[in-house]
Amino acid sequence: MNKLKALPKPVKLAFWVLLAILAYALPILEPPIISTPGVDFGGVLFVVTMYCLIALGLNIVVGYAGLLDLGYVGFYAVGAYTAAILTSFHANWPLLLSLPFAVAATTIAGLILGAPTLRVRGDYLAIVTLGFGEIIRLVAVNTEWLGDRRGISNIARPPSVMTGEDGGVVVGEAEPGLKGIFEIPHLYWGDGTVLVDTEDTTQFLVFGVLDQIPYYWLGLTVVLLVLLADYLIKNSRVGRAWEATREDEDAAELMGVPTFKFKLLAFATGAFIGGLAGALFASRQSFINPDSFLLLFSILFLAAVVVGGQGNRWGVLVGAFLVAYLPQRFRDFDDFRVLVFGAALVALAILRPEGLFPPRRTVRAKQMEHELEVLETGHDDGEEAARV
Amino acid sequence: MEFDYQFLFSNLPELTITGLAFGAIYALIALGYTMVYGVLQLINFAHSEVFMYGTFATLWTVWALTGTGGGVGGIQLLLILLLGLVMAMATSALIALALERVAYRPLIKKDAPRLIALISAIGASFVLAELMGLRDKVTAWVGLDDDLDRYVSGARINQSMASVVNMPDVNIGGLSIKTVDLLVIAAAIAMMVIVDQFVRRSKLGRGIRATAQDQETAALMGVNPTRTIQYTFLIGGLMAGAAAFLYMLKIETTKFDVGFLLGVKAFTAAVLGGIGNLRGALLGGLVLGVAENWGQALFGGEWRHVVAFVLLVVILLFRPTGLLGESLGKARV
Missing domain, CATH: 1.10.3470 (ABC transporter involved in vitamin B12 uptake, BtuC)
Structure with a gap:
């Protein structure tokens, strides 16, 4: 997490965008x-x-x-x-x-x-x-x-966004006859091979x-x-x-x-x-x-x-x-x-x-508490507590 | 919605007695919540499961002793009832102690946030309920299902025992009252009084009250906090077992998830009376039971639980610390 914080701003931005794209693509990738x-x-x-x-x-x-x-x-x-x-x-x-x-x-x-x-x-x-x-x-x-x-x-x-019969864009309830603006094929994962499965597609925004x-x-x-x-x-x-x-x-x-x-x-x-x-x-x-x-x-x-x-x-x-x-x-x-x-x-x-990922402020507070205790008692007996 | 005033007022005494019987059971369960809360400020969410195990202990004891249940009387009946009560209390107490050991003590030692202790309690509650609900699978896995077939089959459905107490209704002043209801109310109140006096007068009770007030100072005065917490869970478990036994006498049917709703109700009763307050738990339980029963008569059975929760919200609005206030630590001799 600290390494990520140290990266220059554009790289950080690119990282987050990439993550978002990955999240959107997840069900397609399967x-x-x-x-x-x-x-x-x-x-x-x-x-x-x-x-x-x-x-x-x-x-x-x-x-x-x-x-x-x-x-x-x-x-x-x-x-x-x-x-x-x-x-x-x-x-x-x-x-x-x-x-x-x-x-x-x-x-x-x-x-x-x-x-x-x-x-x-x-x-x-x-x-x-x-x-x-x-x-x-x-x-x-x-x-x-x-x-x-x-x-x-x-x-x-x-509301779905679909291609109408005349080729224009129709917005409304999904109907069986109408298709989406475009189709996105899913991936198929075989034994060691990855194929694009054109049979299994998702209609965009239907x-x-x-x-x-x-x-x-x-x-x-x-x-x-x-x-x-x-x-x-x-x-x-x-x-x-x-x-x-x-x-x-x-x-x-x-x-x-x-x-x-x-x-x-x-x-x-x-x-x-x-x-x-x-x-x-x-x-x-x-x-x-x-x-x-x-x-x-x-x-x-x-x-x-x-x-x-x-x-x-x-x-x-x-x-x-x-x-x-x-x-x-x-x-x-x-x-x-x-x-x-x-x-x-x-x-x-x-x-x-x-919790799995406590907020930074909680971690910091715990650490400070621990440091205070070390100062007070003069010895470091709660090493585990500091690592939360 | 129709209001059935006629029915409510013409049957008021009977409805009140039945309500009191339910309320007495709530109160006994509420005791476990309220004592643990008083000492640890922790909602012992898994206490409902402690109760549920007690109901099964009663059920199986009756099955084992009478075959189908019913058809016994006199001294034999008395023995069966006593043994059922003892088994239920022992089972519930064991579960409560195990719960404290596994799910709470590590957290108390680490001085963990209170909310995470609640999560641990919820997890433990799931585990306990599911273990009972999956007992057929678990025993099959061990290879015992043939021997225990009777006890483990139908793990996820209602299991009933035949009526054990078949005494004629009691007639008081022209009212016919079920013997079971009287028995339940009397037994529950007697037990509440015993616990109340125990906490007020005994050395152990003083330790519990001291720990509830200030754990560190109590420890300095020679009260072992871990031991005290154990005793708190033990008393709560014993009372939940007794409640389970009385519940089985009255309802005669149980299931692996029976504890959930009763637990919520009992906790409501504890809060209603003032959490951490033993007498409050009794009062809260009885008030809740009666109010529920009247509400059911007035609005119809499907509104029963709504009445309970609305009552809770209204009372907390006007008395934010419950009817009698919170006071396990402040109780005076």
Whole structure:
């Protein structure tokens, strides 16, 4: 990591661009060890991007502002249900029009939940948010207006860009007869040879039923945008206020940070991103029911954030990738998936208590603490602690 | 939504008794959450699994002793019940101790952030639940499935025992009340009182309270923190086992994931009463059980859990530290 930092700026930029291109090309390349046998690789990658998005959102709440949220799936559900109602169940809007409403509804839900509960301290917040997540799901289960147990189907897909019959560009719902602007062939990995498989192609920007790669591209684009926004907000006054609140609420308040306002803002921002992810997820699935929003998912999301290293955006992306991808990759051990996942969580917690990639500030603080201790006691007995 | 006032008010006493029985079970589980939280400030997420293992211990004990269950009475019944209770408490206590040893102690030693301890707890909870849910596969792997077929088959579905307690309903002042409900309430309250008095009066209890207040100072005064934490988990496990036994008497059915919802409810009860507060756990459990049952009568069964969570949110808004406040450390003799 330090080597990368030392590189000249253009090289760094080129590195990141290359990485992004690689990420976009991943489902086309279908590299042998990484790709998932038995499950559609594009679909898995789409789910990974959704987890990344959610992890980034939850990271703002848990990592930056230090608010333990066990009901994040509630926001995800509000976003998904708003999109579903507006595009299919009670209206017939196109997806792109419903997205702002879904996001707005989720943000408002975040404010409504946050305004009373953020006055409650730490762990109480955890149980209140957990309750909120369950209430959202149970209301959806029991309300006919929300499609009760049966759920909502025919949710609008994103608009496809296609070549029309007269050769012009058509934007709209994907139709079986129409093809994309161009086709991208996938790679085929044989025994030691790599071939371009012209039979297996992806239509560029046709959001159909089978091929999930365009959804992945959409998801990845949103993730990159949110990453950028996350970078800007973290390095702003708001980001510093969040971290100050997390480290010591009273001290922050004394320094003139209106902590309640900033906690509420963190909650709303997190809800915003969660709602966005929910709406995209609903659109891809085209069908949602309350079982898509079990409490278990809140826990998985939190696991993604904490395992990756809360507070570090790259860490939580890795965490999200692991939580979403590993169970799909090792489907052969289907029965034992949850068991192994649980054992991995325990092992990880014990071996790396700060998460896989703790934020630099945490590492620095630990090091300083250690140095102080050496100064005080005069001998170096906690060498392991310093290496975090 | 229709409000069935008629039904609620005409059956108020019966609904209250059943609610109290549920609440008593919540309270016993909540005790484990609240004590561990009081001492370690840690949400012991895997406590629900400790309870679940207790239900299976009861179930299998009854199976082993009566064959199909049911059809026994008198002194024999009493013995079976006692043995079931002992087995459930022992199993749950063992699981709780193992949990502390494997999932928490390494983290406490490293002084890890509290959130990572929660993740470890969640992981342990998954492992424990899945081990029970996969017991048919695990035993087949060891090669024992033929011998244990009865106990390991249908690992992922509901398993029931026949009613053990078939006593006639008790008639008090014109109300007919189920014997089981009375038994559950009485047993749970008796156990809560014992634990409460134990923590308040015994030397060990004083150690637990001291550690909850200030671990370092307590250690300087000669309280072994690791030992104290172990005892805390042990008491929580014993109570979860008792709760599991009473739950099986009342519900008679269990499953590998039965702990999850009950655990969430019990934790809600603990928070409701004021986490870290033993009497709060009892009050929170009973209030939650009764409110749930009334809510179910009023709004219909599908809104039961919603009532519980809404109650929690509302109470926390007006009393942010729960009904009785948090106080394991502050409890006075």
